Amino acid sequence: xxxxxxxxxxxxxxxxxxxxxxxxxxxxxxxxxxxxxxxxxxxxxxxxxxxxxxxxxxxxxxxxxxxxxxxxxxxxxxxxxxxxxxxxxxxxxxxxxxxxxxxxxxxxxxxxxxxxxxxxxxxxxxxxxxxxxxxxxxxxxx
Numbered sequence: 188x189x190x191x192x193x194x195x196x197x198x199x200x201x202x203x204x205x206x207x208x209x210x211x212x213x214x215x216x217x218x219x220x221x222x223x224x225x226x227x228x229x230x231x232x233x234x235x236x237x238x239x240x241x242x243x244x245x246x247x248x249x250x251x252x253x254x255x256x257x258x259x260x261x262x263x264x265x266x267x268x269x270x271x272x273x274x275x276x277x278x279x280x281x282x283x284x285x286x287x288x289x290x291x292x293x294x295x296x297x298x299x300x301x302x303x304x305x306x307x308x309x310x311x312x313x314x315x316x317x318x319x320x321x322x323x324x325x326x327x328x329x
Contacts, residue, residue, distance in 0.1 A: 260298025
């Protein structure tokens with residue numbers, strides 16, 4: 188069993204796979220009432236800080252909550268790049284299959300390619316949300 192960083196009990200294995208550590212700056216985009224609050228809390232515990240919405244400096248990671256009826260995936264990813272450091276990454280969080288707002292993985296891959304990005308990993312982030320790690324191509328991170 189995975190224990191949440193705050194010691195409050197079980198946490199989804201996804202939080203451990205996000206690659207977050209204390210001191211990282213994490214920006215959150217696309218927040219709405221349907222996001223997984225426990226996952227958000229676990230992220231804040233992992234980085235020992237609040238999530239930022241309007242960044243004043245480059246961020247290490249962007250948590251991008253995205254649903255099928257939101258803007259185009261490519262547009263959302265391009266917006267997420269605005270404050271992202273050169274070596275940072277985006278966790279694109281979408282509802283799981285069968286949940287309202289589900290985004291087809293083909294649309295995610297196409298959107299990433301259109302935005303000049305690459306999808307590297309997919310994980311179960313929480314009971315209702317899946318997460319896709321989206322990065323700049325290796326040559327662009329140098």
